[in-house]
Amino acid sequence: MTTVQAPADRPSTDADHRLDALLLERWERDPALPAIIHGDTVLTVGELRERVLRTAAALRAHGVRAGDRVVIHHVRSVEFVVAVLGAMFAGAAHAALGVDDPPQRTLRAVRDCEPRAVLTNSTLRERFSGVSDVPGLPGLPGLSDLVVLTDEECAAYPPTLEPVREASDTSADDPVAVIYTSGSTGRPKASLISHRALVSRITALQTTHRMDERDRMLHHTVCTFDMHLGELYWPLLAGATVVIAAPGRHRDADHLAELIRDQGITTVYFGVSQLELFLLTRDPAERYDGLRQVLTGGEVLGPELVRRFHARSTASLTNIYGPSECTIYCTAWVLPRDPDLDTVLIGPAIQDTELWILDENGTPVADGEPGELYIGGAGVALGYLNRPELTAERFLDAERLPNAPAVSPHCRLYRSGDLVRARPDGALEFLGRADRQVKIRGIRIEPGEIEETAKRCTGVRQAAVVAHGSGAEKRLAAFVVPETGTEPGSLPSSVREALRTWLPPYMVPSAIEVADELPLTPNGKLDRRLMETWAAKRSAESAPARPVSRAPADTAAGTPADADPDVESVVSEVWCEVLQVPTVGPDDDFFDLGGDSFKVLRVVETLRERLRADIPLAALLLEPTAADFSEELRRIMAHGPTD
Known part of the structure; x- marks a missing residue:
């Protein structure tokens, strides 16, 4: 069984498939429009263009050329966006590495990525400077000769178009992004995303969920998830404004709700768990009719969550599906406002996409039968970086599928490992994984x-x-x-x-x-x-036994209302109840013990009652160890929460 979406209007030149050429054309039209908002900072299109070209010039001056890779190591910020775009304008592919990952994992990814340069800030640059050996990683070569540039250093270069002119004869099939995901062999694997693939996906998004100068999109997805590409390139190419969530607060529903309201957000992507947490956290009477369109995905979406969202917003809700090997997404389904909805589908193929459902022999299954999903079309990645064997295993040329003769000539199919079933209208139902890969809070592991x-x-x-x-x-x-x-x-x-x-x-x-x-x-x-x-x-x-009932907050455990509570003991007790663990030590990390966004909500709500304090969700997200969280609670109880 196959389902195909042809392109709406396929551009005819490489320049029409390259992000640098498309962005320059867009920016020249409206240099005074706001491009990025982060806190009190508003960067216009013209100011963004200048900073990006300065960064590209700095990279070119340090030897970065087309086909190279540049590591981006910034917290979520204007500087992160400038670094991503600057690497692209220099002709390189960016690899964004999370600043909260353990240093050894970051350096292992750097070794695997073999970048020409790193873009970071003055605080984080020490992680890459003068490294000759890393304990626990035998054979890791020295990184002392790696070019490491800060945003201050890049700002000293002139904003020249020379990098763009030098890249004018390059191909739209050059890589523009490197997306790392967990690997079954113990080594993370990195998908190489081309200009053509990303432009195809942005075009598809803009075709069905159009944005313009009146729109604002929230950028809050972690940089190791490929949706961050959509949160940046889509609004910038559409002339819309990117509104950046504060570092470390992408899971803070209070902060996100404030941004949606105060910044006039019209378009947002939520992972399924994050959407669930968002709705659970906010006042049930609060509505989000300022939102125009919401996209979700990453996990199985249930009908009840769809109904709860529709009850609180007039915005459309679209379920999107697609592994990073296929660039953000390859199917989409706009959820109907149906109170009797019983199954949420992942939808039919988007434009420029071929979907095949094959059995274990590579033969198309009968209509309506389950099988493994194979994905083809313009969005398919170039393969895995420096992993030819794994690339050959997962990315298949048409001639290697003799039992599927209808595959388009020269088509490459990505074998997803996902089991699906097609409905008569071509929309797909997700059935699970065919291999060992799992998702925890929406992250592939x-x-x-x-x-x-x-x-x-x-x-x-x-x-x-x-x-x-x-x-x-x-x-x-x-x-x-x-x-x-x-x-x-x-x-x-x-x-x-x-x-x-x-x-x-x-x-x-x-x-x-x-x-x-x-x-x-x-x-x-x-x-x-x-x-x-x-x-x-x-x-x-x-799991510890949960109490059947509890005394009111002002007399809990026999404590008088005016007594100073033992915060550490209360935190330990609540964590044990919510996480279902027998004990909690001062250095235990909430998320290491099995915490997630939902449990954050339960912990904070319980502690608000027992400690009679206005505790923001961000307190636990930013201080996840028991000792640090307890200290933050004492500060909040003494001085109140900070903005």
């Missing part, structure tokens, strides 16, 4: 990467990682087999500490169990289903 990292920990002979639970309650659990002579009692804590230094918080399992051996199926493979059962059972057993 390969358990194999965590397993390979755990095996590097001292005292670990074997490791297996599984996910258990569903929806907001889905968690990762690790089982480790100790080496001979290793004290098993101390292994979970040492493994956890090691994983925290190598992996981002969302990849550190909430539970780490020691096993004498890993269970096997009768045919000798790891019995992951049994480990999932173990993990779910032990999670339930370790």
Whole structure:
């Protein structure tokens, strides 16, 4: 079964498919329009153009050329946007690395990316300067010769168009972005996104969800998720304004609601969990009719959430689907305002896209039957950076699909690993994964990467990682087999500490169990289903008993209303209840223990009642360890929350 969307009006020249040429043409029309708003800073189109060209000139002066890569290491800010665009105008592909990731993971990505330069700020540049070796990463070459430029240094260069002229004869099939995702071998993999692919996706978005100079789009998606490309390039090419959320507050529903209201946001993308949290956090009577269009995706969207959104906004809600290997999205479905909606689809193919549903032999399935989704068209990535074997495995040329003769000549298909079923009108229903990949709070995770990292920990002979639970309650659990002579009692804590230094918080399992051996199926493979059962059972057993009732806040636990509460004890008690863990230590991280956006809401609401304090959601998001969060609560109770 296949579904195809042809382009509306395919441009005929490479320049029409290159972002630098398209942006310059757009900017020359309206230099006085606001391009970016961040806090009190308003950058006009002309000012943005000048800063971007200065950055491009600095990169070119330091040897950056077409086909090179530039690492962007900035917090969410005007400087981040300028760096991304400056790298593109210099002819390079940008690779944005999260500033909150462990330094070793960042440097490992730098080694894999092999950039010509890094754009960062003066505070963060020390992470890249003078590095000759990194503990725990044998064989990591020195990075002391890496060009590291700050935004202040770039500002000293003239805003020349020379980089654009030098790139004028380059191809629209040159890479413009490098998007890292978790890899099953223990090594993150990076999709290479071309100018042509990204222009195709922005064109598709603009065709169905048009924006113009009157619109404002919120930029709050983390830089390691490919939707940040849509949040930047789409509004800038449409003449709309990019409104940037404050660093560290992309999960803070209070902050986002304030921006939507005060800045007149008309277009926003929410991950499904974030949309759920947003609606749960705000006053049920609060409406968002200023919004014109909302896009969501990244996780399975339920009908009840759709109904709750429609009840509070006149904006359209569109469910989009697509792995980063296909550049932001490849299907879309505008949700009907149907109170009896029972299934949320991921939609038909967008323009410039071919979708095939094939069986295990690569043969198209019968109409309405489930199968694996293969994706083709202009948005398909160039492949994986420096991973020819993996590229050959996942990106298939038409001649390698002899059982699917209707594939367009010279078409490349990406094998998604997702199971879908087509409805008679061509819209697809998402059925799950065909491999081990999981999503935790909307982020793609390969358990194999965590397993390979755990095996590097001292005292670990074997490791297996599984996910258990569903929806907001889905968690990762690790089982480790100790080496001979290793004290098993101390292994979970040492493994956890090691994983925290190598992996981002969302990849550190909430539970780490020691096993004498890993269970096997009768045919000798790891019995992951049994480990999932173990993990779910032990999670339930370790959950503390929840009180049936609680005294009013002013007399809780026999404490007089005017007594100074033991904040650390209250925080520990509430975390244990919400996270279902037996104990909490002062250095424990809320998200490492299995916290997510929904649990943040539950914790803060409970603490507001028990401590009788106006606690903002951002307090826990910005101070996620028990000790730091408790200290922040004491400050809030003494002086009130800060803006």
